[in-house]
Amino acid sequence: MLSIIIHSIKILFRFMDFEKKSDYYFILFINVVIVGSIFSIPVYLDYVLLIKLHNELLSVSISIITYGLLLFFFASAILLIKEMMNFFIAFIDKKNRLFIKKNFNRKYYENTMKLDSEDDIKSQLYENDMSYPLRRLYKGIHYRYYSQDGEKFEEIACMFNKLFYKRLICSKEHVKKKILWLLMTLLTTIVTTIYLLIKYFTDFQFFYVSIIILIIHNIYYFLSVGIFSMVIGTIYKENLKVKLLILRFLKKKI
Structure with a gap:
C-alpha cells in the first residue's frame, strides 16, 4: 500500500509542475478551505430544512435541485478565485x-x-x-x-501579487450586479435567520414555510451562479489582455 502511495506521488510530481505552481496551489488550497467552510453553513441549513419535509418524493426532488445548485454555486466561487489569481x-x-x-x-x-x-x-x-x-x-x-x-x-x-480580492471589489465592471448579489445575500440571510429564531423560540411548525425558504435559497443560488459567471467572463478577458501585454514586453527584451 505504501509503495502504491509513493509511486502515485512520484507520478503526480512528474506530470504536475509543483515547483513553479507551489505558491499558486497553496493559496488556492487555502481559499478552497475558507470557501468550503463558508459553504458548510448553507449545506447544514438546507439539510435542517429538508428533513422537515415528510413527503419522501418531494424531499428527494428538492434535495437534488438544492444541492445541485449549491454545488454549481461553490464551483463558480472557486473558478472566480482562480481567475482573479491569474496564474x-x-x-x-x-x-x-x-x-x-x-x-x-x-x-x-x-x-x-x-x-x-x-x-x-x-x-x-x-x-x-x-x-x-x-x-x-x-x-x-x-x-x-x-x-x-x-x-x-x-x-x-x-x-x-496583491490581494486578488481587490480585483473583484475595486473593479468598475458589473457594479450593479455585485450590489444586487450583496443585497440578495443579506435578504436571504435575514429571512433564514428570522425563520430559525421563530422555530427555536416557539413550537411553530408549518410544512410550507420550509419549502418557501428552500425555494428562496434555490433562487439565490441560481442567480448567484449567473452573476458570478458574468464577473468571471469579464475577469477572463482582463487576464487575456494582461498576458498579451506581458508577452509583448518580454518579446522586446529577447
Whole structure:
C-alpha cells in the first residue's frame, strides 16, 4: 500500500509542475478551505430544512435541485478565485518564440537541466527579469533550462501579487450586479435567520414555510451562479489582455 502511495506521488510530481505552481496551489488550497467552510453553513441549513419535509418524493426532488445548485454555486466561487489569481507560465523556446503554457506536464524537461549561465547571472544582478509595466500587481519567477546540446528554454511563472480580492471589489465592471448579489445575500440571510429564531423560540411548525425558504435559497443560488459567471467572463478577458501585454514586453527584451 505504501509503495502504491509513493509511486502515485512520484507520478503526480512528474506530470504536475509543483515547483513553479507551489505558491499558486497553496493559496488556492487555502481559499478552497475558507470557501468550503463558508459553504458548510448553507449545506447544514438546507439539510435542517429538508428533513422537515415528510413527503419522501418531494424531499428527494428538492434535495437534488438544492444541492445541485449549491454545488454549481461553490464551483463558480472557486473558478472566480482562480481567475482573479491569474496564474500563468510564459514559455520561451530555443528559437525565442513566446507562448503561454496550457498544460502542466513536466515530461518535456526530462532531458534538460536547470542552469544559470554567466549572462543569466548578470541579468539577475543588474536587471529585474520581471520589470514589465504590471510588476506592482504581478510577481514572476524566471526559470532557465539547458539541454545536453546547450539549447536554452525559459519559463516565467506569473501570478497576481496583491490581494486578488481587490480585483473583484475595486473593479468598475458589473457594479450593479455585485450590489444586487450583496443585497440578495443579506435578504436571504435575514429571512433564514428570522425563520430559525421563530422555530427555536416557539413550537411553530408549518410544512410550507420550509419549502418557501428552500425555494428562496434555490433562487439565490441560481442567480448567484449567473452573476458570478458574468464577473468571471469579464475577469477572463482582463487576464487575456494582461498576458498579451506581458508577452509583448518580454518579446522586446529577447
